Amino acid sequence: MKCLVFSDNGDNAGEIISYFYKKMDIDVICNDSVIDYGADSVYKYSNGFSDNLSEYLLEMYNKNKYDYIIISSTNLGRQIAGIISDKLNEKCMPEIFSFEKNDKIVTKRFFYGGKTVLEEETGFKIFTISPGIFETKKIDKKSNLIEVKLNSSKYKILSEKQKSASGNDITKAKIIVSIGRGLGSKENIEKIMPLVDALHGEIAGSRPVCLDYKWLPEDKQVGLSGKKVKPDLYIALGISGQIQHLAGIRNAKTIIAINKDKNAPIFEECDYGIVGDLFSIVPELVEKLKK
Amino acid sequence: MDIIVLIKQTVDMDQIKLNDSNEAMTENLPLKTDILSKNAIEAAVQLKEKYGGNVTGIIFGTEKATSSMKEAYAMGVDDGYIIKGYEKSDPLITSKVLSDKIKTVKNDLIILGNQSSDSYSGLLQGLLASELNVSLLSNAIKIEINNGNVDVTTESENKDIIMESPLPAIISVAQEINEPRLPNVMKIMAAGKKNINIEDADIKYEDDDKTLSNKAPENKRKKIVYEDNNGIDEIAKILRVVK
Structure with a gap:
């Protein structure tokens, strides 16, 4: 064959x-x-x-x-x-x-x-x-x-803009901290970066975060229409857990979710979850990791 | 500029519940216009508004798709065909039926969504381009017409490319191309009164694949969820181990 x-x-x-x-x-x-x-x-x-x-x-x-x-x-x-x-x-x-x-x-x-x-x-x-x-x-x-040399094409490229690859490839990351709409604004990313740094992880995001609001570059989008990731640890911050997003994280070994809505579907698909305000929980976690 | 827009109606996938054997229950689910089809309609109507012409909507599905066609009319589609008689999802069959219809409708441009939200197969664009022998431009985030050519900004994995191609062409659009309009009540009322052409599909079809199962993936997650300010220590412990 x-x-x-x-x-x-x-x-x-x-x-x-x-x-x-x-x-x-x-x-x-x-x-x-x-x-x-x-x-x-x-x-x-x-x-x-x-x-x-x-x-x-x-x-x-x-x-x-x-x-x-x-x-x-x-x-x-x-x-x-x-x-x-x-x-x-x-x-x-x-x-x-x-x-x-x-x-x-x-x-x-x-x-x-x-x-x-x-x-x-x-x-x-x-x-x-x-x-x-x-x-x-x-x-x-x-x-x-x-x-090999291909035949000529009927299509013509007028211009090309390379999308800057933004840091490391998330499909190869061992630890991913991923953000969703619950983060509220692009400016709030810096509030969760200490966690990303403390874990030596990669930051990623849901479809709305990467494509609609553009808080993160497109190559950080996790989901069915984005990248399918397979880290040891996936931390979902303020991500509700739309089915298309979940399809992108099925191969994560451990999933931790933090979300203020206790009915968010992500809690059905996580190993550990905390219902609460990520802006108070994340700094506490960082503090404890330092010890 | 005569434009055909291909519209897909799907079940509302957010409403799918699972039965005891973990199978999706799809009976009596609400139907809706696929999100990328709305982007395709919006793109077609915007081109008509800019360059003049006519937009024809075509849906391959069932009679229930009249609601989606009315929505398309309200958004600015001029006339529409529903080709009925098929409830499965097979891109090769869909392309044969659609291309038979498309050949009878005058067009310079065919627009559709890049991937449907149920299977994400993304095959229809290539099947139709080949069957109709027209140019193919995929995952468009911008469309412009220039001297009988079409210039399309196409989004690929690592770059945005502006490509030029002769017309006629088929263009699949990405969700980022536009924000589909919400028609006002007057337009919705007017759309309800417009004629929809409903035709029967001529399908010669044998099932040559067999579904063994269609279940939600097994959920082996631990689902330990803390509330009321609990759980920080436990989570920190896990983070330390992984780190």
Whole structure:
């Protein structure tokens, strides 16, 4: 059995290769030299768009008769998955975080916005993989690296603005202090920073905090539409626990919640919780940690 | 500028309760217009207001979707089609049915939400772009029309890119593109009287995947919750261990 993996993000490519390594043979199309994870061949491209990358993927698929096409669910990945699914008239199983093959394939994915997990038996050939779920694992043997030239695209980039990556990647953090609407204002972030510092943690936030109010940069957003994190400790401050947020923290080992609303759903999904005012509780915790 | 906006109606997922076997109970749940569909409607109506033209709404779902279409009318959509006869969620089927309809409606631009809030699959945009052979611009946070081209600021994981593409095109929008308007009572009243075209879908479909289970993930959290100023010492102890 062999599969063709596509990702426009080296980290996500590494996660997928590590997950499928030894389950089947893997070739990868990526814009990064992801040669350390156990793929047979890495086809490295540049200037990829939805049109020329789809063409290349289809050409590879038709030439090498892969059993499966596995695409990381990035913005570009989802576009390509849709195009390929239409061109091959093969259904795509989206956003999976588990793939087991016995007689048939059994996959798992979130449904109803993260409320449930759908476990499905499928004969599909195309899958998209939720990023940030699997661990990467380097192996000793290097993959063949082949630079490829794509056809020209009908799309033109007029300008590009790199989003400044703000500090460390929260998907790799061991301790995360995460803030929600309950923090009240951007200025209040400095009131909880002593806790972040005392724990040597990373700060993160809910969707409203990162996208609507922009108290934190977008790459700090935890949730179904943001990053899925897997820290040893996740501290939720003033986060009510919308289902989409909870889907992003299912893999946290321990969750601590502080919220003044005792009916907040986060208390149903935490290991330890305190009902109360975070602005008095956080300084007390910091004080005790100093001792 | 003739624009088609694709609208999805979903169950109100915040209202989903679990039964004793941890399964979601979805019978008789209230229905609502998917949040990203509202952003798509707002984006389409804003483009009409700026460049002139007509906005047609299309919903693939059930007859119950009339409430969502009326909401779209109240927001400024000019006419609408509901294609009924399907309650499942399969992007490939959805794209075939929608593209059959889209081919009969004059359009320069098709707008839809980037990912639906139930499955987050995000596949429909690519399926339709391929099936209709039009350009695809994804996760838009800004749309402008320039000399027969469309310029879209698209938000990707690590950068914002302004891309130019020829028309016709399909554009999926991100939630950050706009704040959907709240129509006033007059508009809502007027929308209620407008005609909605309801048609039957022509679906040839075999189930080729099988749901083994659809349950809430098992909750193994300890759920030790302190009230009335208690718990600080206990939490501090845990923090010290992890740290």
